Amino acid sequence: MSILTGKTKIMIAEDDTNFGLVLKDYLSLHEYDVHLYRDGRQAFDKFEKGKFNLCILDVMMPIMDGFALAENIKAKDSNVPIIFLTAKSMKVDMIRGFKIGADDYITKPFDSEILLFKIKALLNRSETIVKAVNEQVEFVIGGFKFNSRLRTIQGFGKEEKLSPKEAALLALLCVYLNDILPREVALRKIWNDDNYFTARSMDVFITKIRKYLKDDPNIELLNVHGNGYRLVVKD
Amino acid sequence: MSILTGKTKIMIAEDDTNFGLVLKDYLSLHEYDVHLYRDGRQAFDKFEKGKFNLCILDVMMPIMDGFALAENIKAKDSNVPIIFLTAKSMKVDMIRGFKIGADDYITKPFDSEILLFKIKALLNRSETIVKAVNEQVEFVIGGFKFNSRLRTIQGFGKEEKLSPKEAALLALLCVYLNDILPREVALRKIWNDDNYFTARSMDVFITKIRKYLKDDPNIELLNVHGNGYRLVVKD
DNA sequence: AATCCTGTTTAACTTATTTTAACCCTGTTT
């Protein structure tokens, strides 16, 4: 847990008061310190003061919509995980959210278990990323040991040095191990931008990382078409 | 270590009273003598009086920000370890902090375990550096024995004398053994400045140190591109 | 005054890193 105050602090920005209160109560029951705001402007004012560990933002809100709010939040603290709530399951919306820096999205109405699961996964990821950057974190990837701080990978009788971007991307893949790392998330976090050129650049780095890992036949760095990459370790 | 309490004395400069108090309580629980100040001016006044072993400074504060405070503190006592707290994870900030003389930084929100870990590591390093300069400390580097005070290195049937800067740099590398000594930290501590020319000058000294150590094939003085140097001893 | 020691500066050179471009392949959609 990344806070010193005990409970994990969650912000909900949702203009539908009914729905918002139900959500707030549900999450409060699961030991979260939940704060509900009715529009983007209000939510952003509060965000600047309180230290939130996670934000759940409705895409459609008056005054400042979820996308605009997310952009402002990411500008203040680019590490806070953000989950978008969207009524439509339209793919366009999800992609736009990811480009802005969303870490996940969920469509209304939703399964409350799934939301809890996503919250846990996101908080865990956010924590692992913080550790990977600050501490001496060693990721074990099949027969390799990868140190994200020293930017070294050793295994199969050799040790190699990784460049900063190579190391950052591999660390992200490790955080999402066996799960999909969405392209947009990686581009946002490492390149701070998501356009045609940074995307092609990322492809080049994927190839490089595949080369570093090629000695272990149990490791695969799979592409999920139109979505992202998945680092899979068989056992 | 404080003479009266026997405890290590830590200064926190943080304008967010809420966050500051929580942090203070948390560190107090871990046997530190913690003093909290709300702005840079107040913190600096107190620094001049009490002997602090470590300072944790928020970058963004009213009246005097963390960077300005750090500069004043370093001018008074260049050996006190400083940790910067920064909300943004922006690399620019970290680099600026290092250039001013930070020994480490941590981005908010952070894992409290990581902070404790960093405090311990820094206090340990700071102590070793003081000893290396004032006392007779012998560092063992592979097959060599290096005395930082006498500035001698012996091994493989010969003894050589090091110049003051050579010895200072090697001592720093020893303190950070197997870990990265960031360029900025070395430049700040030894050259008291960080610009293009002192950086090139440091590179020259790295070459000189490599020559002193070349007889032992288990010793490597590795560059970590864009970051610093790592003295690695294989065994 | 000549010499040595130390550290600084310069500059030519080498290597690392990232971006861009080219060309080809693979799923997806109509």
Place this chain on the structure above:
DNA sequence: AAACAGGGTTAAAATAAGTTAAACAGGATT
């Protein structure tokens, strides 16, 4: 199956960073 967007791989270009030798300067030593 044709058209197209997304992805894979490699090489080249562009930039950034690090290495090294050698010339230089200033103070200390002989």
